[in-house]
Amino acid sequence: MANFRDLLRQVKSEIKELSPEELKQRLDAGDSPRLLDVREQDEVAAGVIPSAAHLTRSYLESRIEDLFPDKDQELIVYCQGGVRSAFAAKTLMELGYSDVASMSGGFTRWKDLGYDFSVPRTLTREQRDRYSRHLILKEVGEVGQQKLLDAKVLSIGAGGLGSPALLYLAAAGVGTLGVVDSDVVEESNLQRQVIHNYETVGQLKAESARDFIANLNRDVKVNVHAVRLDASNVHEIIKDYDVIVDGSDNFETRYFINDAAVELRKPVVHGSIFRFEGMLSTFVPYEGPCYRCLYPEAPPPELAPSCSEAGVLGVLPGIIGSLEANEALKLIVGYGEPLVGRLLTFDAQGTRFGEVKVRRDPKCPACGEREVQEHTERVRELRLA
Amino acid sequence: MAVTVKVPAQLRSLTDGAAEVSIEATTVREVVALLESQHPGMGARLLDESGALRRFLNVYVDDEDVRFLDGIETSVPEGSKVSIIPAVAGG
Numbered sequence: 001m002a003n004f005r006d007l008l009r010q011v012k013s014e015i016k017e018l019s020p021e022e023l024k025q026r027l028d029a030g031d032s033p034r035l036l037d038v039r040e041q042d043e044v045a046a047g048v049i050p051s052a053a054h055l056t057r058s059y060l061e062s063r064i065e066d067l068f069p070d071k072d073q074e075l076i077v078y079c080q081g082g083v084r085s086a087f088a089a090k091t092l093m094e095l096g097y098s099d100v101a102s103m104s105g106g107f108t109r110w111k112d113l114g115y116d117f118s119v120p121r122t123l124t125r126e127q128r129d130r131y132s133r134h135l136i137l138k139e140v141g142e143v144g145q146q147k148l149l150d151a152k153v154l155s156i157g158a159g160g161l162g163s164p165a166l167l168y169l170a171a172a173g174v175g176t177l178g179v180v181d182s183d184v185v186e187e188s189n190l191q192r193q194v195i196h197n198y199e200t201v202g203q204l205k206a207e208s209a210r211d212f213i214a215n216l217n218r219d220v221k222v223n224v225h226a227v228r229l230d231a232s233n234v235h236e237i238i239k240d241y242d243v244i245v246d247g248s249d250n251f252e253t254r255y256f257i258n259d260a261a262v263e264l265r266k267p268v269v270h271g272s273i274f275r276f277e278g279m280l281s282t283f284v285p286y287e288g289p290c291y292r293c294l295y296p297e298a299p300p301p302e303l304a305p306s307c308s309e310a311g312v313l314g315v316l317p318g319i320i321g322s323l324e325a326n327e328a329l330k331l332i333v334g335y336g337e338p339l340v341g342r343l344l345t346f347d348a349q350g351t352r353f354g355e356v357k358v359r360r361d362p363k364c365p366a367c368g369e370r371e372v373q374e375h376t377e378r379v380r381e382l383r384l385a
Numbered sequence: 386m387a388v389t390v391k392v393p394a395q396l397r398s399l400t401d402g403a404a405e406v407s408i409e410a411t412t413v414r415e416v417v418a419l420l421e422s423q424h425p426g427m428g429a430r431l432l433d434e435s436g437a438l439r440r441f442l443n444v445y446v447d448d449e450d451v452r453f454l455d456g457i458e459t460s461v462p463e464g465s466k467v468s469i470i471p472a473v474a475g476g
Contacts, residue, residue: 161476249476274473275394295472299441303395303430307475317476345470350404356448356468 078103139335154178160317161247163195168325192314251298258291278320288340386463442471
């Protein structure tokens, strides 16, 4: 019966090895082979070779094909000292990876030679537990979760749409949430604005939302903006955020947000509702259409009754606001296909979704061709003068 | 040729609450004219004083916005779906 040393000798004779010096030379020459770190979490936390992917050896067989589906491209494996990676290389060959090498000496040797390494930001034990269902999804994973924790999302409104959007964004671990709302909670809001409750009636909605989130996820910092957005403050408020979730309740605010977001190149997730119907789209400035490409002008007030005049089914903003959260999460993490250039419609009575195309309008006054923009600016200046 | 017109909530008071109406028409212009004759008042809601489609509502033939086709002259093939989708602001 072979002992460990015999087995290691046997495995090393069957695999290809390369030295840290060779790898360094290749990286310096601009080569970028696929690198895989098979160490445990606590070892990785102390430093990794930049650009390496990580998969602990215990999950190697079950997850490698998701991580690296291409079995013919070169794959270089390393661990701390070069033993585990030798066994890992052998396993990968058995799984059909045709060009595998183990880095001899491992990360210890790499570090001793004074080569570059990076210390990855890692999740705490509690975060690993809290976000475990995200971490299992390869489309999110640890990298995606870190992006969420680093992200800053601004919700315009903490009302019907803002409530569910904020709840899911906070639960998902979006690290900074801004809430713009100058209203106070009223009892008639509780039919749909699920982030508020009896105890917060009379409080500022932005503060009520902040207090709820404080109890939902301690990773989230909430910025309260208890102001009404207008042309004078919109740039200053949105400039520090990565994604804007528009859950406002009037056209004027929606156009302020659009025009400032186009100027500052901030993506806006648009949701709007009326009675039993809602719509959703994602506006990424200059990559897709903006709100003015979709609707160049607001209707006159007599043709645009508000929810307080026309009514709204309570669960409708729950559905559309949750879809807005999904769009924001997609933009941050990068999974899936954002709703850019598409308008999703929802009818709660028939439970029917519809989708139509939204095109960039070359004559759009916000994001159209430069001549048009300049003309609009001149007109604006003339008006101001 | 029959097309199905999807009527938004804001205009259903003019169609006795119907969310869909069937119309024999070959262009968007004919759709609007027939809607007006069958449901008086519809024309003024869809068109401005100059006879152009209002800029706060979009008309789609199937999934294409007619503003990016031939506007009000856009043809509507047999069996197509004409959706009127006005801007809404509620949140």
